Amino acid sequence: MASAFDPRRQGAPEPLAAPRLAVTRLLLANFRSYAQGELLTSGRPVVLAGPNGAGKTNVLDAISLLSPGKGLRGAKLGDHIRKGPQVSEGALWTVAATVARGSESYEIGTGLALGAEGGERRLVHLNGVAAQNSADLGEVVQMLWLTPAMDRLFIESAAGRRRFLDRLVLGFEPGHARRTLRYEHAMRERARLLKYGPRDPAWLDGLEAEMAETGIDMTGARVATIARLNAALATREAAGVFPCAQLSLAGEMAPLAEGDRDAAITSLKSMLAGARITDAQVRRTTIGPHLCDLAVRHTEKRMDARDCSTGEQKALLISIVLADAWELAQARDGYAPLLLLDEVAAHLDARRREALFEEILALRAQAWMTGTDLSLFEHLHARTDIFSVNAGEFARQE
Numbered sequence: 001m002a003s004a005f006d007p008r009r010q011g012a013p014e015p016l017a018a019p020r021l022a023v024t025r026l027l028l029a030n031f032r033s034y035a036q037g038e039l040l041t042s043g044r045p046v047v048l049a050g051p052n053g054a055g056k057t058n059v060l061d062a063i064s065l066l067s068p069g070k071g072l073r074g075a076k077l078g079d080h081i082r083k084g085p086q087v088s089e090g091a092l093w094t095v096a097a098t099v100a101r102g103s104e105s106y107e108i109g110t111g112l113a114l115g116a117e118g119g120e121r122r123l124v125h126l127n128g129v130a131a132q133n134s135a136d137l138g139e140v141v142q143m144l145w146l147t148p149a150m151d152r153l154f155i156e157s158a159a160g161r162r163r164f165l166d167r168l169v170l171g172f173e174p175g176h177a178r179r180t181l182r183y184e185h186a187m188r189e190r191a192r193l194l195k196y197g198p199r200d201p202a203w204l205d206g207l208e209a210e211m212a213e214t215g216i217d218m219t220g221a222r223v224a225t226i227a228r229l230n231a232a233l234a235t236r237e238a239a240g241v242f243p244c245a246q247l248s249l250a251g252e253m254a255p256l257a258e259g260d261r262d263a264a265i266t267s268l269k270s271m272l273a274g275a276r277i278t279d280a281q282v283r284r285t286t287i288g289p290h291l292c293d294l295a296v297r298h299t300e301k302r303m304d305a306r307d308c309s310t311g312e313q314k315a316l317l318i319s320i321v322l323a324d325a326w327e328l329a330q331a332r333d334g335y336a337p338l339l340l341l342d343e344v345a346a347h348l349d350a351r352r353r354e355a356l357f358e359e360i361l362a363l364r365a366q367a368w369m370t371g372t373d374l375s376l377f378e379h380l381h382a383r384t385d386i387f388s389v390n391a392g393e394f395a396r397q398e
């Protein structure tokens with residue numbers, strides 16, 4: 001094992017008495033800057049400290065691939081392949097983990113392999129059994145993340161806000177991932193038929209029926225999550241350190257989410273049928289839940305998030321993530337989601353940093369926090385697993 005942290009030499013960390021959802025073992029192979037790496041944790045929050053380029057975000061990215069989707073960088077799966085000598089033949093990259101949920105434990109593995117026809121194929125294993133795709137992972141491990149790239153979430157295009165919202169939805173409704181895949185599949189098929197034909201109305205009807213049904217349910221799940229979070233955020237107001245936010249669904253789909261489900265499905269189906277000519281001309285699908293947006297308001301300032309300062313926007317995001325984590329813990333027998341907080345501590349003043357740490361501890365969430373400077377995490381010492389990361393090697397700090 002190339003990792004500087006050898007569990008046999010240093011002793012595996014004592015497991016915690018209080019039950020948590022936590023990655024207790026993480027194995028990386030051929031993953032970005034890691035030829036091979038292994039981390040063993042106690043289940044407490046984890047601090048990864050090290051200089052720029054040490055490989056901290058790569059660890060968070062690896063963990064994020066243990067949930068549905070493309071992970072926190074949203075990168076192409078091939079981008080994770082280590083540029084440099086590969087450690088062994090077989091998978092192009094692998095991330096494997098033991099995830100503890102109280103007394104239960106799950107073995108999760110994911111990676112990229114070469115398929116029979118030479119193409120690349122994502123592999124997902126859950127307790128040794130191959131899963132059809134990463135959507136199945138949402139049932140096992142819930143996680144949320146905040147990254148420096150999300151500092152511009154409220155300013156940039158709706159796609160990022162939609163991904164953020166869908167990650168929040170996934171915690172409450174793991175089936176959201178599978179439903180979204182079905183919707184997208186039908187949407188691609190419809191686009192293909194509109195482009196290349198045959199423009200068989202019955203075939204298009206079938207695809208639009210599938211899009212309408214999954215699309216309205218996707219929208220319903222988004223609206224339900226927003227309602228839950230608004231209720232949770234309203235009770236946070238007293239806490240004060242992080243601002244109160246109010247969320248709403250924006251875009252053409254929002255009105256459809258309010259009425260009766262069957263009527264909404266019929267309505268979306270006819271909107272899709274009515275958009276065939278336009279969609280064929282512009283070569284994209286011009287209506288549907290794949291275009292919705294998340295609007296966020298800073299309640300006290302009565303201002304849209306996009307008009308708030310950079311620091312205020314970050315604080316709003318933290319509020320939403322914390323409110324969601326509390327709500328999820330309540331919905332899931334007390335198990336808070338994993339929190340992947342990339343460089344979050346560095347951007348907060350000492351008061352907010354400590355408030356965030358205290359809340360993470362109170363949640364009993366395994367937060368994975370990165371920073372270039374260990375002193376940022378002083379408040380947490382002795383209550384976390386601390387690793388220094390350097391050139392793809394981990395060393396546990398006592």
Ligand SMILES: Nc1ncnc2c1ncn2[C@@H]1O[C@H](COP(=O)(O)OP(=O)(O)OP(=O)(O)O)[C@@H](O)[C@H]1O
Nearest residue numbers: 032033052053054055056057058079080081082083
């Ligand atoms: N596919 C890859 N193969 C090899 N190395 C890679 C690959 N992708 C990224 N890297 C390298 O991994 C290194 C660590 O990146 P990472 O983003 O994890 O650093 P970091 O510790 O988070 O740094 P910072 O503090 O600047 O955010 C970088 O030097 C990057 O160039």
Ligand SMILES: [Mg+2]
Nearest residue numbers: 056057058342
């Ligand atoms: Mg980084």
